[in-house]
Amino acid sequence: MKDYRIAYVISGHSAYDDEVWELLSSKIYPQRCFTEFDHLDLADCFILAGADIRTRIEGDEVYVEIFIDPEDKPDFMARFDSLIEEKYACLEGRKD
Numbered sequence: 001m002k003d004y005r006i007a008y009v010i011s012g013h014s015a016y017d018d019e020v021w022e023l024l025s026s027k028i029y030p031q032r033c034f035t036e037f038d039h040l041d042l043a044d045c046f047i048l049a050g051a052d053i054r055t056r057i058e059g060d061e062v063y064v065e066i067f068i069d070p071e072d073k074p075d076f077m078a079r080f081d082s083l084i085e086e087k088y089a090c091l092e093g094r095k096d
Contacts, residue, residue: 001069002051002052002067002068002069003067003069003070004017004067004068004069004070004073005017005065005066005067006020006051006066006067006068007020007039007046007064007065007066008063008064008065008066009037009038009039009040009063009064009065009066010037010061010062010063010064011037011061011062013038014037014038014039016038016039019073019077020077020080023077023080023081023084024039024042027084027088037062037064040064042084042087044083044087045080045083045084045087046066046080048079048083049076049079049080049083050068050069050072050075050076050079051066051067051068051076051080052066052067052068053065053066053067054066054067
């Protein structure tokens with residue numbers, strides 16, 4: 001069951017699972033969109049790696065939470081890392 005929250009993001013603020021944050025911090029890539037929403041330009045990578053993204057709106061605020069199955073975390077992290085690399089290699093025109 002996908003009930004382990006690895007990220008909580010609102011405009012101007014985010015909180016990530018330590019391991020996910022360490023991975024994101026180790027990557028040097030340009031955030032191309034959603035600059036008010038830390039790393040949400042990677043939503044496709046989160047989803048393809050196996051995460052569920054849940055949103056809700058309260059007034060003018062958009063809340064985004066990202067969940068995975070805690071038992072799947074090692075596999076999720078490996079896929080997520082690989083997808084980030086692939087996405088930005090493609091955007092930069094590299095063919096690694």
